[in-house]
Amino acid sequence: AQSVTQLGSHVSVSEGALVLLRCNYSSSVPPYRFWYVQYPNQGLQLLLKYTSAATLVKGINGFEAEFKKSETSFHLTKPSAHMSDAAEYFCAVILYSGAGSYQLTFGKGTKLSVIP
Amino acid sequence: AGVSQSPRYKVAKRGQDVALRCDPISGHVSLFWYQQALGQGPQFIFQYYEEEERQRGNFPDRFSGHQFPNYSSELNVNALLLGDSALYLCASSPAGTSGETQYFGPGTRLLVL
Numbered sequence A: 001a002q003s004v005t006q007l008g009s010h011v012s013v014s015e016g017a018l019v020l021l022r023c024n025y026s027s028s029v030p031p032y033r034f035w036y037v038q039y040p041n042q043g044l045q046l047l048l049k050y051t052s053a054a055t056l057v058k059g060i061n062g063f064e065a066e067f068k069k070s071e072t073s074f075h076l077t078k079p080s081a082h083m084s085d086a087a088e089y090f091c092a093v094i095l096y097s098g099a100g101s102y103q104l105t106f107g108k109g110t111k112l113s114v115i116p
Numbered sequence B: 001a002g003v004s005q006s007p008r009y010k011v012a013k014r015g016q017d018v019a020l021r022c023d024p025i026s027g028h029v030s031l032f033w034y035q036q037a038l039g040q041g042p043q044f045i046f047q048y049y050e051e052e053e054r055q056r057g058n059f060p061d062r063f064s065g066h067q068f069p070n071y072s073s074e075l076n077v078n079a080l081l082l083g084d085s086a087l088y089l090c091a092s093s094p095a096g097t098s099g100e101t102q103y104f105g106p107g108t109r110l111l112v113l
Helices: none
Strands: A004-007 A010-014 A019-025 A032-038 A044-050 A056-058 A064-068 A073-078 A087-098 A101-106 A110-115 B004-006 B009-012 B018-023 B028-036 B043-049 B052-056 B063-067 B073-077 B086-094 B108-112
Touching: A004 A087, A010 A019, A019 A032, A019 A087, A019 A110, A032 A064, A032 A073, A044 A056, A044 A064, A044 A073, A073 A087, A101 B043, B004 B086, B009 B018, B018 B086, B018 B108, B028 B073, B043 B063, B073 B086
Parallel strands: A010 A110, B009 B108
Antiparallel strands: A004 A019, A019 A073, A032 A044, A032 A087, A056 A064, A064 A073, A087 A101, A087 A110, B004 B018, B018 B073, B028 B043, B028 B086, B043 B052, B063 B073, B086 B108
16 A cells, blocks of 8 residues: 655754755655645645656745655755744645546645744 | 635534535535544545545545535534544545545534543
8 A cells, every 4th residue: 555654743944944844655656746735723735746757846835846756755845944834744645546536645744843 | 715614613422423514616526535633644535526436545434425416515424433533624626637636625623522
């Protein structure tokens, strides 16, 4: 079964510092890959989506992700953290599950704190 | 407008039944339901498309649902257990796709006492 592992349940960075959130997945077949953000008491918002052969994908709010097929990983980065980036971040992969449908599998999430 | 869910908060007692509602983005026809326990990522419950359950995750039959002709959906949880306390998320995806991009609602937080 597909598994998604996010490294670090809690990451703290200083305002203005680099943000790096790590995610690995187990499938040997490159699936679609996503990063979602969840602010307190809200649903999930799509940050970025990877569906092509490009190695670097830019998302919203200045986030981007580099996809390394050989490492089955896709880490989320942002050059300079802002206080408004404090939230929980989820990576997810999607696999074709048959009958014309896809199924999303999420990691457990990484809570990002930004220190002023 | 985005995906909407109601109610936003629900308190129920163990053994009771609850119904949670989801209204998709206009033009979206597939509905997906997820359970997000505290400190966990969302877990897939099931998908509805054309008023039928198309795929299902590893959840017991106490979890059932329905999709209405206007594409809105209802999640029913029967005989509630304390462990059913969670945030229940609904997501919709556009017509002509198979759910590879899903747009999430704000969720319904269910507390079972």
